[in-house]
Amino acid sequence: MSIFRAMARRAHLPWIVLVAASLVTYVRVLPTFFVQDDFNFLRNLDRPLPNRVMITGGLPEYLRPLTTYWLPLTNKAVWGLNSYGFHISQMAFMLLTVYALYRIVFRLTQSPLAASVTAAVYGLSKVHLYTLCWISGGIDNAAGCFMALLLLAIVRYEQGEGSLWSIGAACAAGLLSKESTIIGVVAWGGATLVRSVLARWVPAEKDAHTAERTDATKAATILGRWLSPGDLRIGLTLTGVFGVYMLLRASLISSHKVWGCDLSRFAYVIKSSVLAVLPIPETTTPIANAWVLLPLAVAAGACFLRPAGKFHEAVLGLLIWVLHAAIFAVSIRLPPGLQLYYAHFNVIGLALLAGLCCQGVLERFSFRWSALPLRAATTLLLGFYGYRSALVVQQGIDQANCPAMFEARYSKQAFDQLQDFMAEHPYQTVIFLETSDTMWWAMGRGDMIYTMFPGVAAKFDGRDGYRAEPGLKSDTSTLVVHQVAELQFNVVR
Numbered sequence: 001m002s003i004f005r006a007m008a009r010r011a012h013l014p015w016i017v018l019v020a021a022s023l024v025t026y027v028r029v030l031p032t033f034f035v036q037d038d039f040n041f042l043r044n045l046d047r048p049l050p051n052r053v054m055i056t057g058g059l060p061e062y063l064r065p066l067t068t069y070w071l072p073l074t075n076k077a078v079w080g081l082n083s084y085g086f087h088i089s090q091m092a093f094m095l096l097t098v099y100a101l102y103r104i105v106f107r108l109t110q111s112p113l114a115a116s117v118t119a120a121v122y123g124l125s126k127v128h129l130y131t132l133c134w135i136s137g138g139i140d141n142a143a144g145c146f147m148a149l150l151l152l153a154i155v156r157y158e159q160g161e162g163s164l165w166s167i168g169a170a171c172a173a174g175l176l177s178k179e180s181t182i183i184g185v186v187a188w189g190g191a192t193l194v195r196s197v198l199a200r201w202v203p204a205e206k207d208a209h210t211a212e213r214t215d216a217t218k219a220a221t222i223l224g225r226w227l228s229p230g231d232l233r234i235g236l237t238l239t240g241v242f243g244v245y246m247l248l249r250a251s252l253i254s255s256h257k258v259w260g261c262d263l264s265r266f267a268y269v270i271k272s273s274v275l276a277v278l279p280i281p282e283t284t285t286p287i288a289n290a291w292v293l294l295p296l297a298v299a300a301g302a303c304f305l306r307p308a309g310k311f312h313e314a315v316l317g318l319l320i321w322v323l324h325a326a327i328f329a330v331s332i333r334l335p336p337g338l339q340l341y342y343a344h345f346n347v348i349g350l351a352l353l354a355g356l357c358c359q360g361v362l363e364r365f366s367f368r369w370s371a372l373p374l375r376a377a378t379t380l381l382l383g384f385y386g387y388r389s390a391l392v393v394q395q396g397i398d399q400a401n402c403p404a405m406f407e408a409r410y411s412k413q414a415f416d417q418l419q420d421f422m423a424e425h426p427y428q429t430v431i432f433l434e435t436s437d438t439m440w441w442a443m444g445r446g447d448m449i450y451t452m453f454p455g456v457a458a459k460f461d462g463r464d465g466y467r468a469e470p471g472l473k474s475d476t477s478t479l480v481v482h483q484v485a486e487l488q489f490n491v492v493r
Contacts, residue, residue: 001015001171003181005275009177013131014102014112014113014115014116014119015098015099015102015103015115015116016118016435017122018094018098018102018116018119018120018386019098019099019119019123019195020096020384021120021123021124021390022090022094022098022123022124023095023106024315025074025123025389025390025394026091026094026128026129026132026393027088027091027318027443028177028340028394028397029132029133029397030084030085030087030091031083031084031086031087031152031403032083032085032405032408033408033409033411033412033415034083034086034135034408034411034444034448034451035133035407035408035411035417035442036134036407036411036441036442036443036444036445036447037134037135037136038086038135038136038444039133039442039443039444039447039448039451039452040058040071040136040444041058041068041135041136042076042081042451043075043313043416043447043451044058044069044072044446045072045073045448046071046454048104053065053068053069054070055252058072059347060222060457062179063245063248063249064139064176064177064178064179065176065179066140066142066173066176066177067138067143069141069230070135071089071138071322072086072135072454074089075324081451081452083135083412086135087132087133087135087192089138090131090132090135090138090141090142090325091132092323093138093141093145094123094128094131094132094141094144094145094146095123095146096149097141097144097145097148097348098119098122098123098278099117099119099151100118100145100148100151100152100353101118101348101351101355102116102118102119102150102341103115103121103152104148104151104152104155104352105117105118105356106358107155107156108154108155108356109355109356111357111359111362112377113358113362113378113382114356114358114359115355116354116355116358116382117354117355117358117378117382118351118352118354118355119351119355120382120385120386120389121350121354121355121385122182122347122348122353122408124385124386124389124390124393125347125389125395126342126389126392126393127343127347128141129345129393129396129397129405130344131344132171133405133408134408138332138343138351139177139178140180140345141344142178143174143177143178143180143181144344144345144348146170146171146174146177146346146388147173147174147175147180147181147183147184148348149170149173149347150167150170150171150174150181150184150185151184151187151352152170152216153166153167153170153384154167154188154213154234156232157230157234158230161377164233167237167238168237168238168240169232170186170243171184171237171241171242172241172244172245173239174421175214175241175242175245176245180345182242182344185242186486187416188234189235190229190237193369204254206246214222235302246289250451252400256257268337271487276302285450289319299483313363319369325350328475342366348451356380361378362373362374362375362378363492396481397432402433407438407441408442410438410442411442411443411448412488413487414443414447414448414487415452417487417488418452418453418481420488421479421481421489421491422453422479425476426476426477426480427456427476427478427479428455428456428457428478429457429458429459429478429479430449430453430456430457430458430459430478430479430480431458431459431460431461431468431472431478431479431480431481432458432459432460432461432481432483432489433468433480433481433482433492434461434462434483435460435461435462435463435483435484436486438486438487439486439487440463442487443458445460445463446458446459446460456477468480473491473492473493474491474493476491479491
């Protein structure tokens with residue numbers, strides 16, 4: 001049995017506790033209802049097979065079939081239109097990411113304490129309020145999970161376990177979930193380059209950690225003595241997967257009507273794919289000059305450096321962590337939509353660096369007389385951090401200050417009222433008079449009616465050019481409701 005499997009026995013309890021803590025912290029978001037884009041994705045599932053959405057996904061400007069078609073399709077097949085089941089699948093992705101990040105840091109440091117820091121920083125972060133409450137927001141949740149599994153597969157392979165197939169599968173699943181998964185590939189490439197430079201320019205230290213280097217690190221280098229055979233095989237695998245992905249994406253840019261795309265979209269599609277590789281935020285966002293995602297490539301890549309194996313590596317990791325934490329602090333104060341798209345991937349890199357920096361401190365300052373007190377203090381600090389983070393999340397749930405959850409509750413209330421109104425009547429149209437922006441947003445601009453009440457169309461007075469006739473009344477085919485309060489309706493008779 002390898003040293004990693006032997007040491008894993010004593011590491012089971014921490015990750016089990018942390019996964020359970022994350023589950024308990026967020027379990028109250030499970031009953032929330034569908035909202036906005038969720039209804040659009042659910043409508044796509046009713047298209048006759050085969051169809052374009054099966055290949056491209058529910059967002060025509062992107063190539064995300066796993067998260068915008070196949071995942072909702074699987075959930076609907078298992079749960080029907082029960083939103084509770086959809087949230088369970090998103091919760092499973094989050095918990096799997098907690099486990100994957102724990103295993104990454106444990107394999108790099110052989111320290112359950114450092115790995116627990118990583119798992120706690122990610123699993124108890126407030127950003128999950130968005131990805132767990134909003135089914136469509138789960139794109140980031142699933143893509144982040146596949147990116148973590150990609151990093152774990154690379155670490156396992158570099159340590160003589162796993163295979164290139166697992167690396168390729170995780171990379172492909174991530175790219176087909178969201179383009180930002182390419183950050184994991186960029187991180188590995190940058191980290192490999194940095195590690196090669198350090199190995200040539202800085203003499204190796206004779207310590208226990210150095211003695212435990214993996215076979216891939218010990219292997220004779222090639223290509224000018226910069227890359228090991230293992231690094232080359234990983235690089236070729238990732239390049240091959242990304243190349244196939246880009247070819248598939250390029251094939252969708254055509255003037256063929258069957259794909260529903262034309263050359264006028266060429267610039268936008270290239271922007272959403274190629275720029276995601278760098279990666280650069282959308283130029284239309286208020287943070288166009290902040291380069292929020294770029295430090296993530298550096299931060300996630302730092303996990304491949306030997307944590308504090310050398311003093312300069314410990315200092316480098318600490319500086320990167322401080323920079324990354326500062327960018328994360330800015331990103332979570334962005335408008336709700338931008339929080340969703342940027343903060344979630346940032347917290348993955350932040351969690352990895354937090355655990356590695358913790359291990360760096362423990363290694364550089366754990367003298368014989370201080371080893372036990374230092375670890376005890378770190379454990380207590382970790383427990384306090386977890387407790388305070390859980391309180392922050394619970395307060396967010398109680399106060400409903402998360403916009404996605406706030407609107408999700410409204411959607412459920414609207415659905416219940418409409419279900420009571422419609423009963424068994426064969427209405428063909430539902431007309432909403434004086435509908436607020438909140439109601440308009442929560443119902444997905446009418447998609448909720450199409451999805452939850454098949455065969456019934458929705459019209460909103462004053463929206464999309466529709467104007468209700470004066471004195472309009474409900475009849476056998478048309479239900480007219482008047483909004484008298486926030487999500488409170490009266491039937492117009």
